[in-house]
């Protein structure tokens with residue numbers, strides 16, 4: 001039994017994954033654009049993750065673009081039967097690295113085929129539609145047109161399960177009228193808790209919630225509260241941030257990103273960290289302080 005077994009499991013559609021997974025975005029070059037600084041180090045992170053028991057990897061073909069998917073394929077193909085690779089569509093990259101919404105039927109179809117080719121699979125396990133009425137925050141607007149395209153690709157057998165990213169509760173409800181929504185991937189962490197009510201609703205409904213930026217994203221979380229709790233528990237601040245998310249709700253699946261094997265090991269060890277109630281109470285107030 002590996003340490004990450006202690007985090008438990010939760011289903012994504014008909015697949016059950018360990019709650020501590022891995023997000024591959026940090027493996028691309030600076031600004032998630034271009035190749036990694038150290039190709040072999042990137043492969044080593046992916047291989048170490050799977051060897052440690054990670055069976056949920058988050059990616060997208062617009063990371064690089066094409067870079068993280070090709071690294072995943074090079075490092076891990078042929079894939080273990082229990083590995084669930086979750087990708088996302090809805091953007092493309094400009095020549096300058098900019099992020100450009102890409103929701104036409106042609107662009108969405110192309111994105112699914114790009115993911116299939118670069119990951120080296122016949123069917124994608126899970127595809128999140130990454131909504132972008134506002135690039136950085138969930139914002140209202142109908143997703144019927146792009147989700148119908150994705151549901152058609154699902155009916156053709158190219159996609160097993162569908163999820164939503166950067167989504168509002170209303171969009172999730174609208175999406176469920178079109179196809180089953182097996183997971184929601186929005187920004188959420190100790191200091192950014194706009195989705196508190198949504199997480200509880202999804203937990204009651206048995207839908208996975210996958211916070212992106214679980215460690216704070218490009219600028220990892222920094223707080224004296226977090227550092228103080230970590231010092232008391234002889235853990236690192238990042239481990240405490242992850243342990244808090246595991247404790248927050250049973251449907252939360254973690255995909256912390258890192259380009260370093262050392263940080264990966266540190267993050268996976270968070271599965272073995274149990275936070276005492278007083279620490280949770282203290283951490284629960286971090287959002288108020290940070291906000």
Ligand SMILES: NC(=O)c1ccc[n+]([C@@H]2O[C@H](COP(=O)([O-])OP(=O)(O)OC[C@H]3O[C@@H](n4cnc5c(N)ncnc54)[C@H](OP(=O)(O)O)[C@@H]3O)[C@@H](O)[C@H]2O)c1
Nearest residue numbers: 023024025058212213214215216217238256257258259263
């Ligand atoms: N749906 C979306 O719109 C969306 C948006 C963003 C991300 N995502 C997904 O979410 C995943 C996670 O997000 P993320 O990687 O951007 O952010 P994150 O997991 O919150 O944090 C990653 C950052 O933390 C650093 N880090 C990781 N472990 C650390 C440790 N133990 N100690 C110190 N620093 C550490 C990383 O640097 P090092 O490389 O130096 O470790 C990196 O700078 C991504 O990989 C991606 O798959 C989805």
